[in-house]
Amino acid sequence: MAPHFFNKLFRKKKAPKEPRFTLKECSPNAIGIWDSTCEINGDIFNRWKLPIQPEQRPRSPGARQKSSQQQSPLFRLPAETRRLIYLQLMGDRRVHIRYFWRKPSPKPHSEPRWRWWHAVCEHSGGFIDDHVEDICSISGREGYMHIPRHKIGGVEWLRCCQIGYEEALEVLYGTNVFVMNEAMDTPFLISRILAPRCASLITSMDISFVVGFWVPGQAEEDWMATYYAFFGLVEKSFRGVLRLRVLLQMPPCEAQELFYTHEKGKVFLKPWASLLEGRKWARLQLCVPYNWRDWFQEIKGSMPELARLELVSTSWADHSLAPADLAWST
Incomplete structure (x- = not known):
């Protein structure tokens, strides 16, 4: 009886069963977007539930008494x-950020877990004219997260x-x-992980995510x-943002011509x-592939x-994406 009892007591907890399909981060059903895929005080080792903190009441900056720190030479300097x-x-930097599920790295004792990642852009310190010129645009892909990159210091x-x-x-x-590249889930994850005060201090965001126009059905409804x-x-969460750029990464226009309608465009805008x-707004910009610009401009007008x-338009194009690939991968 005793060996059987201790085997049960110390048996490793089974990881959640993975579904047949793995949700891509660019999917509208990616983990962390909707409340149903989040867990308060959850396990950072559980891929299928984003661990989040309980909702916190915002604190007043002057709620606690604080020292003037006049004994410090730094704080005697003018503000x-x-x-x-x-x-x-x-x-004053351009910073690529992600909060993501990281698979084990080649390092010893590496475990899969939810974690932060960021890198200072190697191309620019602010907004750029075209995402295709941003040599760091591939930084959001997990393979490149294992490569040491310049970080914010101090x-x-x-x-x-x-x-x-x-x-x-x-x-x-x-x-x-x-900067939040490619993955549709990133802005939602950032808002859930950052303290409300920190999220409200953000003033500039540069976001891109994959988008597809489907034949009417569940996939299109989920994305919209x-x-x-x-x-x-x-x-609600990014109330301080005054400069926002959204890049729509779309499959080639030639593959989607049948789905262009004025009504759909108005719903989109x-x-x-x-x-x-x-x-x-100091800057509010929608960036679309060059072969979609005329269509968007007509509807905007x-x-x-x-x-x-x-x-604005971009020369970006990803001919590897097809509408059926946007939600699921095997």
Whole structure:
């Protein structure tokens, strides 16, 4: 009886059974987008549930009494000078970010788990004219996450004291351009993992994700529901964003000509109108492949409420994507 008892007691917990298909991060049903795929205080080793923290009430920055830190030579400097130091250390950069499920790396004792990843862009310090020129655009792919890349330095400073934390936090989130490549789930994951205050400090986002127009059905409905949810996410969680660029990565226009309709285009552009009304944008840009621009421009021209939306084209194209590949992979 005893051996059997101890075998049961110390038996390793089985990992959740993986489904036959693996959800791609570009899928509208990727883990972390919808509440049903998240778990409060969940296991970082569970691929099929995003571990999130309980909803937190935002704290007032001045809620706690704080020291003036006048014994420190740094804090005796003018605030403007300290800000220049923070900018040099951790601000004014273009930063690729992901929160993702990482498979075991070649390193010893590496375990699969949910984790952060970021890299400072090697091409630019801010917005760029065309994503195809961004040599870091492949950085979001997991294979490249194992390659050492330049990181933001000095974030340990956020732990030094309350004044240092508050001053540097605004620089870190408020002056960098946060780039989210390819995966449709990234903005949702970032909003769930970051503290609400940090998310609200972000001012510049450069986002791209795969999109496809399908024959009407469940796949198209899922994608459109997630697409509309993205705009609600920007309005609710990223209230400080004043510069937003969204790149739509689409299959070749030639493969999708049958699905072009004026009505579908208006439905696609409609959520931009409410986004335009919600705040004073410094830059709000929709970037589409060059062979889609005329179609989008025609529909945009019929919607006066979108006059302030900047529509640009990119030479980006991915001829490897077909509509059926956008949601699932074997």
